[in-house]
Amino acid sequence: MSNASQTLLDLSDQLALAVENGGASTVAVHARPQMPSSGVHWRDGFIVTTNGTVRRDGDLAVTLPDGNRISATLAGRDSSTDLAILKISTGTMPTPAFGEPAALKAGHLVFALARLDSTGPRAAFGAVSLMAGPWRSWSGGEIDRLIQSDLNLYPGFGGGPLIDAAGRVLGINSGRLSRPFATTIPVETVNRVIDQLASRGYVRRGYLGAGMQSVRLQPGVIQTLKLERDSGLLITTIQSDGPAANGGLFVGDVIVGLAGKPVTEPEDVLKVLGGDTAGTSLSLNLVRGGRLETVALLIGERPRGR
Amino acid sequence: MDDNLTPGIARDDDRWHAPGLHAIGDAVRASVVQVRPDGAGGAGVVFDISGRRVVVTNAHVTRGDVGTPILVVTNEGKVMEMRVEAIDARRDLAILAGNPTVTSGESNLPAATPGDLSLARAGQLVVAVGHPFGLANAMTTGVLQSIGPVWGHAELPAGKGALPWLQADIHLAPGNSGGPLCDVQGRVLGINTMVAHGLALAVPIDGVLEFLERYPLKSVEDIRISAVGVRS
Numbered sequence: 001m002s003n004a005s006q007t008l009l010d011l012s013d014q015l016a017l018a019v020e021n022g023g024a025s026t027v028a029v030h031a032r033p034q035m036p037s038s039g040v041h042w043r044d045g046f047i048v049t050t051n052g053t054v055r056r057d058g059d060l061a062v063t064l065p066d067g068n069r070i071s072a073t074l075a076g077r078d079s080s081t082d083l084a085i086l087k088i089s090t091g092t093m094p095t096p097a098f099g100e101p102a103a104l105k106a107g108h109l110v111f112a113l114a115r116l117d118s119t120g121p122r123a124a125f126g127a128v129s130l131m132a133g134p135w136r137s138w139s140g141g142e143i144d145r146l147i148q149s150d151l152n153l154y155p156g157f158g159g160g161p162l163i164d165a166a167g168r169v170l171g172i173n174s175g176r177l178s179r180p181f182a183t184t185i186p187v188e189t190v191n192r193v194i195d196q197l198a199s200r201g202y203v204r205r206g207y208l209g210a211g212m213q214s215v216r217l218q219p220g221v222i223q224t225l226k227l228e229r230d231s232g233l234l235i236t237t238i239q240s241d242g243p244a245a246n247g248g249l250f251v252g253d254v255i256v257g258l259a260g261k262p263v264t265e266p267e268d269v270l271k272v273l274g275g276d277t278a279g280t281s282l283s284l285n286l287v288r289g290g291r292l293e294t295v296a297l298l299i300g301e302r303p304r305g306r
Numbered sequence: 307m308d309d310n311l312t313p314g315i316a317r318d319d320d321r322w323h324a325p326g327l328h329a330i331g332d333a334v335r336a337s338v339v340q341v342r343p344d345g346a347g348g349a350g351v352v353f354d355i356s357g358r359r360v361v362v363t364n365a366h367v368t369r370g371d372v373g374t375p376i377l378v379v380t381n382e383g384k385v386m387e388m389r390v391e392a393i394d395a396r397r398d399l400a401i402l403a404g405n406p407t408v409t410s411g412e413s414n415l416p417a418a419t420p421g422d423l424s425l426a427r428a429g430q431l432v433v434a435v436g437h438p439f440g441l442a443n444a445m446t447t448g449v450l451q452s453i454g455p456v457w458g459h460a461e462l463p464a465g466k467g468a469l470p471w472l473q474a475d476i477h478l479a480p481g482n483s484g485g486p487l488c489d490v491q492g493r494v495l496g497i498n499t500m501v502a503h504g505l506a507l508a509v510p511i512d513g514v515l516e517f518l519e520r521y522p523l524k525s526v527e528d529i530r531i532s533a534v535g536v537r538s
Contacts, residue, residue: 005329005490008327015429117457119452154504155503
């Protein structure tokens with residue numbers, strides 16, 4: 001055989017080996033009518049899949065790489081990051097080797113894997129088409145980095161892993177977040193969410209209980225109060241008995257700083273409230289009646305489903 | 307049959323040092339024909355039965371019953387009149403044979419080499435050659451996704467989904483029908499037949515060889531099926 005042919009054969013074998021390795025921790029998730037979705041045995045006893053493919057809370061099962069179908073229970077779900085976690089008995093199968101999404105670049109070869117039944121794994125092949133920094137899903141979830149790939153997520157591939165050419169797991173492919181490009185929830189986001197879901201069953205989010213909108217401040221006010229920015233956040237509604245009400249905020253207050261940093265857009269507040277902040281104290285800089293005031297309030301926990 | 311493949315690859319290897327999918331394409335193309343080149347046609351793959359050359363394509367590409375005359379154009383541009391010799395409607399396969407019989411000696415039609423499905427694995431590279439949208443001898447690459455029945459095959463024509471298929475993550479279009487799905491050594495793993503949910507479905511080579519084995523070669527005596535690699 002010629003060298004070129006041998007090189008191609010070696011490449012093909014390596015790719016098939018990557019699929020085999022990544023497939024060793026890829027399971028089929030039976031949590032919706034008709035077609036199953038896929039999942040990854042992320043930590044011993046915990047299967048990670050996408051929230052959108054878990055259509056019921058009970059009567060769940062997974063098909064393991066050895067073809068056995070076992071029952072599973074829902075450990076938690078988070079619609080904002082489109083992740084769900086199922087619990088299975090420990091010691092049933094290996095957990096994957098994880099890759100480093102931070103080292104991933106556009107052009108790297110990747111696979112999406114799936115398992116639908118006792119056969120498989122199934123593979124779809126492509127290249128990373130875009131890498132970018134943190135983003136927020138349309139349902140408000142913080143995702144640590146954007147990974148989009150030029151590959152086809154076939155029916156049943158949602159919840160399965162994106163793997164690199166060495167078979168290492170880079171994240172979970174979300175069909176729901178994927179329109180139009182195949183989008184992957186990176187390893188670090190999954191780890192962060194799984195910690196909260198495994199202990200609490202849901203992801204706790206910080207909450208102020210106030211509605212606000214961005215407004216421009218008068219030049220005189222900016223000068224007099226020596227403000228860093230020319231706009232702030234006008235409080236338009238306050239939920240009774242919410243954290244903002246309890247902290248003494250009023251409709252008409254203009255928030256210009258949170259935790260010492262200037263804020264001009266509602267998005268700035270969501271960033272401060274991101275992560276596990278519920279129950280912690282937050283200082284606000286307000287313009288009230290032409291004067292600058294500082295108010296401290298306790299960040300509440302966003303009611304679930306909001 | 308290997309002789310048809312090796313020279314092309316070796317020659318290209320002397321000119322290019324990068325791993326050459328093009329060399330695989332060149333080698334495979336020699337055994338791929340255009341079937342019904344008058345539009346809405348497809349591809350076909352040349353196989354050898356005891357020194358006799360036949361073309362395997364999809365039944366839906368022939369659009370006719372056994373006995374229908376059909377034009378075939380070889381990779382070198384030679385136009386040949388063949389006819390439909392056998393049809394397997396269940397697997398959507400047809401065998402075309404020359405009239406008069408085309409033999410290995412007189413034709414420049416190298417036969418394809420069947421691959422070994424027992425070695426096929428998900429994720430391995432695959433190559434398709436065909437004539438998508440009439441673009442002659444176009445080559446496409448992708449990976450094998452799985453082998454087996456199509457999941458949730460209710461949308462496929464009656465009973466077809468339950469048959470074993472080579473399922474490939476590769477972009478195919480009308481005109482690829484009847485063409486080969488090959489491994490990176492140019493060996494035929496299956497015959498590209500349809501697309502479902504963007505997934506390419508090919509009849510596994512084992513099913514093709516089985517069909518060739520059943521094929522009644524009326525005009526040729528001493529049929530030795532082993533020539534196409536089937537254990538008799």
